[in-house]
C-alpha cells in the first residue's frame with residue numbers, strides 16, 4: 001500500500017506538540033553509503049553478505065519489523081542507488097512499509113541529511129539507523145519510537161561499558177606514545193547505538209545548525225541545548241565495523257535461525 005492511501009493520522013507533525021505524538025507517523029532513514037574501510041577490501045559494507053543476505057536488507061527488515069515504521073528511506077552508496085533498488089525488489093519486505101532510495105554523500109552526516117531531504121512532510125518522527133547495525137531487535141526499535149512519542153525530542157539506545165575507558169593525548173605522529181590524561185568514571189558512560197529517534201523538526205534544525213563533523217545525530221541535538229533521552233540498548237544491536245564483528249553477526253544470526261527452527 002502506498003503511503004498516500006493509508007488512513008490519515010489524527011494529527012500532523014506541525015500540530016503535534018511534545019507529549020502528543022501518539023498518532024505521528026514514523027519514518028526510518030537508513031544511512032548505507034559508507035565504504036566499510038575498517039572491515040577490509042570488498043563491496044561497500046552495507047551490500048556485503050550476512051547469512052547469505054546483504055547486511056542492508058537485514059537492517060531494513062529490522063526497521064520494517066516495527067509496526068510503528070511505515071516508510072524506510074535508504075541512503076545508498078553514491079553510485080549504488082540502482083543496485084539498492086534492485087536488492088529491495090529481489091528480497092521479501094513487508095508490504096505495509098514504503099521504501100525510498102536516495103544516493104548518499106561523503107560522510108555519514110551528509111548521507112543522513114540527504115535522506116532527510118527526501119522525507120515526505122507527513123512524517124513527524126524520524127529514526128536514523130545504521131545499515132551497519134543489521135541485527136537490532138524490534139523491541140529496541142519500538143522502545144525508541146515510544147520514547148519520542150511520549151515527548152522526548154531525541155532518543156538514543158545505549159549500553160553500559162564493559163571496559164574501563166582512558167582519555168589519552170592522541171599521537172601527533174604515527175608511533176608516538178599516547179599518554180593517559182584521564183580515566184572517566186565508567187558508571188557515567190554509555191555506548192550509544194542506533195536507531196536514534198527524533199522529533200522531525202528537531203532533527204532538521206540540528207542538521208541545519210551544526211556544521212562540524214560529528215559521529216551521531218543525537219550529538220547535534222545536544223548542541224542545540226536539548227535533552228537527549230537514553231533507553232536501554234541491546235547487545236545484538238552492535239555495529240559491524242571490523243572483521244571480527246562480522247564473525248559475531250554470523251553467529252548471532254545462526255543462533256536466531258536455530259531458535260526460529262529454520
Ligand SMILES: Nc1ccn([C@@H]2O[C@H](COP(=O)(O)OP(=O)(O)OP(=O)(O)O)[C@@H](O)[C@H]2O)c(=O)n1
Pocket residue numbers: 030031032033034035036037038039045046075104105106107108109111112129130131132133239240241
Ligand atoms: N559517507 C557515509 C559514511 C557512512 N555511512 C553509513 O553510516 C553507518 C555507520 O558508519 P560506519 O560503520 O562508520 O560505516 P563506514 O563509514 O562504511 O565504515 P568505515 O569508517 O570503516 O569506512 C553505516 O551504515 C554507513 O553505511 C553513510 O551512509 N555514508
Ligand SMILES: C[C@](O)(CO)[C@H](O)COP(=O)(O)O
Pocket residue numbers: 108130191192193194215216217239241
Ligand atoms: C551512530 C553510531 O553508530 C553510534 O554509535 C556511531 O557513532 C557511528 O560512528 P562511525 O564512526 O560512523 O562508526
